[in-house]
Amino acid sequence: MNGLISTLRLLLLAACLGWLLPAGAAEVESSGFGEIAIPQPAKPAAASACVEPVEIMRREHMNFLMHQRDDTVLDGERGSKYSLVGCMDCHNPSDSAETAVRYPDPQHFCADCHRYASVRIDCFECHADRGLGKSQQSQLQPLLDSDLTSLHSFRAQLEHKRVD
Amino acid sequence: MSTDLDDTELQSSRRRFMQAAGALAATVVVPGVLLYQTGQSANAGERTPRWGLLIDTNALSEADVDACVQACQREHGWHSEDGSRTDAQWIRKVRLSDKQNGHQRVLPMMCQHCAEPPCVDVCPTGASFKRADGIVLVNKHTCIGCRYCMMACPYQARSFIHEPLRDQLPVAPRGKGTVESCTLCVHRVDRDGANAVPACAEAVNRNDRKAILFGDLNDPDSEISQRLRSVGTTRLRADLGVDPGVSYQGL
Secondary structure, rough: HHHHHHHHHHHHHHHHHHHHHHHHHHHHHOOOOHHHOOOOOOOOOOOOOOOHHHHHHHHHHHHHHHHHHHHHHOOOOOOOOOOHHHHHHHHOOOOOOOOOOOOOOOOOOOHHHHHEEEEEEOOOOOOOEEEEEHHHHHHHHHOOOOHHHHHHHHHHHHHHHHHH | HHHHHHHHHHHHHHHHHHHHHHHHHHHHHHHHHHHHHHHHHHHOOOOOOOEEEEEEHHOHHHHHHHHHHHHHHHHOOOOOOOOOOOOOOOOEEEEEOOOOOOOOOEEEOOOOOOOOOOOHOOOOOOOOOEOOOOEEEEOOOOOOOOOOHHHHHOOOOOHHHHHHHOOOOEEEEOOOOOOOOOOOOHHHHHHHHEEEOOHHHHHHOOOOOOOEEEEEEEOOOOHHHHHHHHOOEEEEOOOHHHOEEEEEEOO
16 A cells, blocks of 8 residues: 555656656746747846835735725825835836837836736826836825835725625 | 413524624624724824815916916826817816906816715716815726716816827826816825815915915814905805805905
């Protein structure tokens, strides 16, 4: 019986390795379909870290933004650390409209991955697709310690919704 | 009789069950309630503000009103394309003239931020809404561009965006297929509260002469409330009962 289980384990291990190894190799070279390279969007030079670790941002950025947009539009919460303006200020800053990288351009920080993942968003039909630098940024700085207030209101609203 | 007894027992056991369930629910709910109350406690004892404007037309020349419109355009990045009826107009220059003596008056006309906004009543998606502090806005994430609110507004304060736009300003997202109007410079209000100065007011207010005064109508000690008490003001089409948040002095 034990011998049977250990054989099965070995088989399973071999199968896993068989799956993993070629996949890893493919990731380095290309993704296969029409030689589209996996996007590696450049990190901003100005900031040392994003508002969350990269792994979380990759999966959750759309949820963060969706939550923040309702807080801002409906309740006037401007202090959230998740904000599309904040994204653009770091990832696509530009001083002039002529030299700015636009969303349809694959070089745009957002467009790069969205193209790869075949995601179509309409954020930038209304929102600015570039950061305007300090002049506009200063308008958006909240009066209070932003992270703490947004965290409190986020929790409060979460609990409030649960009660409802 | 026995059935009655059974019923009573059943009811009492049911009551006990409900009480227990209630207690359980309370223990589950209480942390949430407490958190919510903690979140609100910063505002405890304060009444909700209602933001409004007092516009002194005596202090506004025609050039001042033009300056208001331009300041609003700069702040929010809208502009009139060719003067057609479909142009965006967050704030308009309205000329009143007395036919008997020819006296003319020019006033800036924007969303009146009604307490009973007709645009909110007619909106089929809830996109047109009034914030807790009385500012009437369009949530463009849910606006479907039906333009009922434009029909309903007695002040013709809203515009529809017909063409695709680009290079909008971060503080004022606007896009094709949605309705827009004066936001009472909501980004400034969220930042500065009662000390906020909307862009139109900033353009025309001088050191001691506040031609456009922004403030809290619910606070009896605010400058706007005191001035509204002391001077005679007019609210446009007050007969409609929409309770506008903008008052005009000198009409």
